[in-house]
Amino acid sequence: MGMMGWRQKARIFPRRCIIFTGLIALLIVLFTLSLCLGDFPVTLMQVLAALIGRGDETVAMVILEWRLPRSGVAILMGAALGMSGAIFQSLFRNPLGSPDIIGFDAGAFTGATLALLAGYGFIGRMAGALGAGALTSVAVYALAWKNGVQGMRLILTGIGLGQLLAAVGQWLLLSAEPETAVSVSVWAIGTLNGVETHQFFVTLGFAVVLVPVGIAQTRALRQLELGDDVAQASGLAVERARRRLVVTGGALAALSTAVVGPIAFVALIAPQQARLFMHGSGVSPAAAGLVGAALLSSADIAAQHLFGETQVPVGTVMLCLGGVWLLWMLSAWKTG
């Protein structure tokens, strides 16, 4: 910031404010929309009445107990994934260094399937997903390490190991009961179907702690982006800062995987999109969190209402969206 003249500052600051305000407004619109839409149509006034504790009891139940937890979890998870992506992309200094590309999702899928086949319940499945996801990310990173980690090597290693784990998961599913197999494969794509009130509160509890912790490390992230030497010179304890960032980013990714399954592409798209909006060089966790929340909310609205009577897992919508986005991004990287 110090090197930046006041003129540039003056130009960038309003832009940043406008974009943050815009994103928050967009989130509020999406949130309200997701509360209104559904088989049981509710008007905007009814939503507001229910939120402040008035209005018809049936309507209040539909909104507060059925729709609110799901909409809330979508926003919180989107924010967690976006922030986690911002942290890892910065650490790897590579836009593709997000948890889904480096094998976290594939590992989580295998871990969850293993836990399920071993007969563990919901908690065991989460623990399996988190453990295996973290282990896979470490393995990908270690296998790609050769005098440092180069971007494309990391990505191809991640793709290779991801394919292998997907094959392991598919094979494990064969020995499961057909019913379980189908439900695991739905979870493996990531879904918000059937999110309940207590899950919302658990998520909220974690998010209240983790999100500020993530935002508080924005400055360290900026310093690390300049390179280790410069960061050290500017007074940052590099290794400690990096460890703290890895733990925060990992915890954010793990939280969302544990609650809704490994949803692809949010952690990849949100920070990049935020960076485009901001016209900046670095990825800001706060902006990435807002974009991630908006992204996952809109994807979930689509997953609930775009496909007729059946609700599809939000992960499938993200796969389609994300694939198209990646293609668009690849062509942009070529020219830009």
Place this chain on the structure above:
Amino acid sequence: MSARQIVALWVGIVTVVFLAVGSLFVGRSGLPAGDVIDAIVGGAGRDADTVLGLRMPRMLLAILAGLGLGVSGALMQLLTRNPIADPGLLGANAGAAMAVILGFVAFGIEQTWQQVGLAFAGAGTTSLLVHALAARVAASPARLVLVGVAVSSVFGGISSIVLTRDAELARSILGWAAGSFIIVDVSILYTVAPLIVLGVVMAFSLRASLDGMALGDDVARSIGVDVRRARLLAHLFIAALAGAATAGAGPIAFVGLVVPHMVRLVLGQSAMVLLVGSAVFGPVLTLLSDMAARLLLPHGELAVGLVTSAIGAAFLILLVRGRVRLWV
């Protein structure tokens, strides 16, 4: 071809025959070798059902899939001048799977030939799409793979959307989705075989054009190669080979990556050598993987897709770490 290449290819052919016969003797039911020979020679009796009805078709499908995946991988690598081109990584599997799943849901297809036809169309469309997009986007081998990942994501997402709306179908394709040479319906063999054999034979007709194109499109044109036509035909053959293999055996990853690559390293890189070599060593890899799938576990079986993925992942990692030489 040099004497060394010819010897290597003959060794490969003998290995295929040896493995093919050997695979009849290996299996979960643990039949004694004598009974297997009786069943093959006599063609009747209690064990004939196991050997001729289960193991023989399985062996034939392994060979066909090896041919299809190996040769389509070779075509892809020649066509893109890219060492990590593979029908699986570049989306052909996902495209074939999506086409078959949509066919089930939209038209209620049941006939085997309809499934194979759709897989062919799906693989072909995807192969063309990925290459058209890559021409605009990809400057490096890794980017081409990312285009494949992106397209696979979209098609995989669409397949999943369809499958969540149809749990019955989702259950019924679990076995296929893991990748396997176990045959439920023998008619799949009669449908897949002509397509793959034809695809392999036709692929050889392109060898001169592909050799020219290896030097760059401009050089190829200057020596009289119709580049557009050759490229279109190559995609058609890739679609037939990869689509039929996927329709028969499910998504078997990495065979099309590993086999042509090894052939190039050991035998040389002319199109003729690469195509023949991949046609010979593709079945070697699939037969070996299938035997490993049957033998590695004390009880039960691995899916063959898992074995080839393990081999392929290890290979890809060695490749990007520079242990195996990249050709470009």
